[in-house]
Amino acid sequence: SYELTQPPSVSVSPxxxxxxxxxxxxxxxxxxxxxxxxxxxxxxxxxxxxxERPSGIPERFSGSSSGTTxxxxxxxxxxxxxxxxxxxxxxxxxxxxxxxxxxxLTVL
Amino acid sequence: xVQLVQSGAEVKKPGESLKISCKGSGYNFARYxxxxxxxxxxxxxxxxxxxxxxDSDTRYSPSFQGQVTISADRSINTxxxxxxxxxxxxxxxxxxxxxxxxxxxxxxxxxxxxTLVNVSS
Numbered sequence: 406s407y408e409l410t411q412p413p414s415v416s417v418s419p420x421x422x423x424x425x426x427x428x429x430x431x432x433x434x435x436x437x438x439x440x441x442x443x444x445x446x447x448x449x450x451x452x453x454x455x456x457e458r459p460s461g462i463p464e465r466f467s468g469s470s471s472g473t474t475x476x477x478x479x480x481x482x483x484x485x486x487x488x489x490x491x492x493x494x495x496x497x498x499x500x501x502x503x504x505x506x507x508x509x510l511t512v513l
Numbered sequence: 514x515v516q517l518v519q520s521g522a523e524v525k526k527p528g529e530s531l532k533i534s535c536k537g538s539g540y541n542f543a544r545y546x547x548x549x550x551x552x553x554x555x556x557x558x559x560x561x562x563x564x565x566x567x568d569s570d571t572r573y574s575p576s577f578q579g580q581v582t583i584s585a586d587r588s589i590n591t592x593x594x595x596x597x598x599x600x601x602x603x604x605x606x607x608x609x610x611x612x613x614x615x616x617x618x619x620x621x622x623x624x625x626x627x628t629l630v631n632v633s634s
Contacts (some may be wrong), residue, residue, distance in 0.1 A: 406575045438620035447608055447624040448558065454618055491558050499616040501574045502548065502560040
């Protein structure tokens with residue numbers, strides 16, 4: 406079945422820029438979205454359609470796409486952004502969704 | 514305000530059946546796909562399947578086809594996830610979610626609070 410690949414962990418210092426990648430063969434044909442999940446909470450959408458930011462999500466969150474890879478960038482990371490981040494897209498036919506394995510962002 | 518309110522935590526034994534629910538409010542429930550997402554303890558998110566309450570069209574992820582049943586009752590704005598025979602490996606938090614869904618994109622814009630299902634002998 407279709408898979409999305411993320412790095413298990415990314416570490417940054419406060420105020421730095423964090424980049425989290427997500428790779429999948431169908432990404433050139435299917436949009437991706439990104440979710441933030443903090444411990445004990447439901448996920449929250451932070452990016453959709455590769456680059457769009459929902460209302461209420463800080464401008465420091467941005468998304469980009471290039472070929473089979475999409476990237477979530479968090480600029481000037483504060484400690485509060487320490488969380489798990491998941492990319493999500495669909496198989497090439499758009500029939501079913503799939504999540505990446507998740508990336509734990511640590512703000513040292 | 515869009516809300517998805519899920520039923521409460523469940524403790525069940527292996528082999529038992531279970532149906533959990535997700536009630537939507539604040540929008541036209543029949544016109545948006547509802548999805549179910551599994552999160553096993555300490556693990557990532559897994560897409561299980563989706564249902565369109567307007568006509569009950571249902572689509573399952575290959576990993577969950579035949580393992581669960583997803584349904585919806587538009588008359589009471591409620592979606593369901595059910596098992597006929599639970600296993601210990603079904604222990605997880607289950608989230609329902611509202612989808613923005615087309616052939617070119619699907620993403621979740623609202624999530625329920627999650628239902629913890631604990632299956633243990």
